[in-house]
Amino acid sequence: MGELYHWFDLLGVAVFAISGTLLAHEKSMDGFGVIVLASVTAIGGGTLRDLILDMPVFWVHDTSYFITILVTVAITIVWLNIRQSFPHFLLQLADALGIAFFAIMGAQKALGAGVPVMTAVIMGVLTGCFGGMIRDVLAREVPMLLKGPLYAIACAIGAGLYAQLVSMEINQQLAMWIGGLTTLMVRLAAIRWQLSLHVFRYHN
Amino acid sequence: MGELYHWFDLLGVAVFAISGTLLAHEKSMDGFGVIVLASVTAIGGGTLRDLILDMPVFWVHDTSYFITILVTVAITIVWLNIRQSFPHFLLQLADALGIAFFAIMGAQKALGAGVPVMTAVIMGVLTGCFGGMIRDVLAREVPMLLKGPLYAIACAIGAGLYAQLVSMEINQQLAMWIGGLTTLMVRLAAIRWQLSLHVFRYHN
Amino acid sequence: MGELYHWFDLLGVAVFAISGTLLAHEKSMDGFGVIVLASVTAIGGGTLRDLILDMPVFWVHDTSYFITILVTVAITIVWLNIRQSFPHFLLQLADALGIAFFAIMGAQKALGAGVPVMTAVIMGVLTGCFGGMIRDVLAREVPMLLKGPLYAIACAIGAGLYAQLVSMEINQQLAMWIGGLTTLMVRLAAIRWQLSLHVFRYHN
Secondary structure (H helix, E strand, C coil), rough: HHHHHHHHHHHHHHHHHHHHHHHHHHHCCCCCHHHHHHHHHHHHHHHHHHHHCCCCCCCCCCCCHHHHHHHHHHCCCCHHHHHHHCHHHHHHHHHHHHHHHHHHHHHHHHHCCCCCCHHHHHHHHHHHHHHHHHHHHHHCCHHHHHHHHCHHHHHHHHHHHHHHHCCCCCCCCCCHHHHHHHHHHHHHHHHHHHCCCCCCCCCC | HHHHHHHHHHHHHHHHHHHHHHHHCCCCCHHHHHHHHHHHHHHHHHHHHHHHCCCCCCCCCHHHHHHHHHHHHHHHHHHHHHHCCCCCCHHHHHHHHHHHHCCCCCCCCHCCCCCCCHHHHHHHHHHHHHHHHHHHHHHHCCCHHHCCCCCCHHHHHHHHHHHHHCCCCCHHHHHHHHHHHHHHHHHHHHHHHHCCCCCCCCCC | CHHHHHHHHHHHHHHHHHHEEEEHHHHCCCHHHHHHHHHHHHHHHHHHHHHHHHCCCCCCCHHHHHHHHHHHHHHHHHHHHHHHCCHHHHHHHHHHHHHHHHHHHHHHHHHHHHCCHHHHHHHHHHHHHHHHHHHHHHHHCHHHHHHHHCHHHHHHHHHHHHHHHHHHHCCCHHHHHHHHHHHHHHHHHHHHHCCCCCCCCCCC
């Protein structure tokens, strides 16, 4: 089962590396800038999570993450140079899959470190959303996280549900699937129906 | 006394959470973006301080900080939706109180970790100012810290004075009050009389 | 020999502090903003490297780094106020020297922590380039790293060569010189002949 998780983890990294490469393409970045942006997007959230939980940073002793990024960036560049475009829905789906998996993995790792449930939920949000936030800051965009429909909240709901199920001693793997699918569904629904949470009322 | 500190600490967090919420309102952010911006402002500086000092990050095992943020954000949103504005001087006062307390807490925690006095002063500045700096970067503002009148220097003076008094074996609590009030006074004076430190002379 | 390294290290810090001060001058920042920008540029990359490798952050117990920054900033400000300009080539040379030294120091420290060669190369890039990236983000520039000619790649080539030579059990100091000079040459050549790595082909 650990093996399977590792593959899912690499899939999440690949998906975020694609989103970084696409943004680098839009912004006409060159050579290594692409790799930097893709790497930051893919491993930024998990790196901060591990630093805050005071655990070994996940990619330091396992080079498979960085190799995945390099291969993904190379393939995405070739694709972009041939096709000049990318099916946008595919990207959004992939991105939603990425945050779904990362949110659950973040919450799981945090619970494993013995932190309170609320901290585990924060770690889920942080793992799922932080990499994309740094990506947007570096590319001088207003972070999607701060404006986008239900981006962080999808992570929070999924991670919270997962942590809740775990505390009820439900089977760990089942809890992961339920939490992950919930994040995925909330995010896809938000994209499909342009849902968002308006908290400020502007009188103008 | 530790109890009292904890309450002051939460007050500092609340004050910075308000400033994050106000900026999110100005930038028309939605739902969770507000919470993210408020949280980053309120706990960003202390998080970096704890990481650099290699101490447990203060909010990981104590959920009272995050609950304070959530409650503060909720109250501020309700206020903004009713009043559509916020007395600006009150915010500046609150912000000045926040940096005053955080600067001293940062220096104190650093001295407790056994670092040199100069590092303790840096940690005071970092704790007081870093959260607001990330807030401004995320909202795509030029960080107030880099332009504003005596923002970082107020933290440095207060934290330095505190560290100096501690090294003279003055009563710890008295040193905190003197250092904190100094930061507060310098910052308020800088706001009131538009003081700033011009180091570059431009001939044009 | 350790003594010599420390001096080189301080030289790298000074060079980056100059580049931070120059950018602060361009952006009309004031007083402490200059010191903050110079410090972030000079010690940002190494700080992140040490956090990720879970080693004590290099400047926490050694105040010589921060004193170097303060003195460098002061001298640079005086120079700028007298001359109002700075020979641009000298800055680029200094910056190239800085990334050359930092890239090798980063890779060396990472190898000393027992990480795989690929991680050591990443750490070389991160140490050499990250400080300048934060500097550009704070000053609201598109990071030079993401656009500039062969910035990160020069670090990667030098750090990679160094790690390769070390693994072949070549004399440590010789490997540092070869790696460092390679980074320097690649970067200077890229500046001189405007080399860059175009990976995206845009049909328009």
